[in-house]
């Protein structure tokens with residue numbers, strides 16, 4: 001697959017919809033002003049003193065509204081760009097007056113001081129640790145794509161008993177901290193700990209022979225260039241069949257990595273990524289799922305305190321507020337299904353033209369959206385070269401409001417009481433959708449959308465992760481089979497024994 005055309009997008013590649021006008025609609029209550037969050041996470045959050053952290057988190061939860069001083073310079077505005085399989089686009093914030101995107105400094109500091117960044121630790125860490133740094137990971141694409149590749153790279157490192165070397169979620173690899181996308185300022189790099197928690201970002205890993213993940217910075221400090229073994233991925237990939245599955249690729253690389261004594265191993269930046277969408281868009285990714293699901297990479301995967309905070313701050317859209325039952329722990333990611341919630345992932349915006357590509361390129365649902373257990377399977381229609389577009393593809397990729405309503409009614413069951421729409425659709429379209437859904441059925445606990453969420457300034461640039469967490473836990477989910485955001489949600493749902501595959505649908 002030719003990557004170059006997906007690299008750095010110019011502003012006319014991406015589309016116009018994504019920024020919302022500055023309006024007070026973003027808050028559910030009139031007069032709402034987002035509040036600036038203090039960087040409490042780092043004062044209270046430490047892997048080393050977990051008990052202390054949990055107690056502190058409870059205290060913070062009880063007192064947090066007192067702690068946060070509202071600021072006048074923020075307007076509740078945001079364009080959420082949910083990300084898809086080949087069409088990048090980070091979320092952007094829009095402030096009036098304009099304001100620089102957040103730099104997540106506390107998160108970086110925290111990553112710098114992970115306890116495993118210590119050469120004196122006993123086996124398998126300290127001077128015993130072996131590392132795997134995937135310098136060839138992708139950039140210039142949305143969180144959905146980044147997350148998918150990251151999970152597979154981290155799984156490979158785990159399988160090879162090497163410490164996964166984590167980087168930032170990277171829009172732009174080099175250059176200033178603030179980048180621009182489609183005319184908007186965005187963070188060039190976001191520390192992964194602002195998005196996720198767990199073994200991928202240096203949390204405990206329950207395996208006595210596998211060292212915890214370390215930051216790229218630490219890897220550079222303990223692995224001087226002269227000691228690094230830099231592998232061109234093509235040399236190994238050439239020994240595999242062209243249609244090798246992800247399990248076969250992992251097995252081949254584990255053998256290769258086990259044969260290398262050097263602690264410092266990296267995949268050369270200018271060599272092809274092992275798990276880009278050339279493979280994750282195909283069913284060849286599926287056979288790794290049973291092992292991946294059992295591994296700490298998925299079993300202990302969690303969201304960051306920032307994402308969990310965004311979730312709890314907006315819980316009224318996802319669950320009865322009474323279900324909070326005391327102070328939620330921001331160091332734990334509960335995955336119990338949210339009873340009564342139907343989550344919809346409705347991708348509009350960029351998909352309004354991208355869906356024609358899905359037709360012309362005869363695209364299938366992405367790999368993880370093609371589990372055979374899932375009820376909605378899809379086969380692309382035959383391409384008719386006289387046609388630029390196909391109604392069959394459009395229905396699955398860009399359903400109309402009445403098609404959405406029809407599918408929702410078909411998936412609906414009596415216990416569903418509320419709907420949450422994960423979306424980048426513009427507000428007027430969503431107002432119409434809400435009206436149509438309400439006319440078709442009485443949702444006693446209401447309908448919310450991504451546009452309704454109240455998020456901190458830091459939270460706005462990682463908003464799609466809050467959506468993913470909601471989709472992960474919803475009792476029922478209808479997603480977009482072409483989208484990598486949906487496919488990450490599907491992986492997390494398939495991993496959850498309390499959810500049935502029959503409750504995961506696609507348009």
Ligand SMILES: *[C@@H]1O[C@H](CO)[C@@H](O)[C@H](O)[C@H]1NC(C)=O
Pocket residue numbers: 115118119120121122
């Ligand atoms: C590094 O690890 C050693 C051995 O566990 C410990 O004694 C030392 O305090 C650690 N250093 C830091 C800076 O945490």
Ligand SMILES: *[C@@H]1O[C@H](CO)[C@@H](O)[C@H](O)[C@H]1NC(C)=O
Pocket residue numbers: 108111166167168177189191215216217
């Ligand atoms: C993330 O990027 C910043 C520079 O923007 C860099 O200082 C930091 O080390 C990077 N983090 C990791 C984990 O590589």
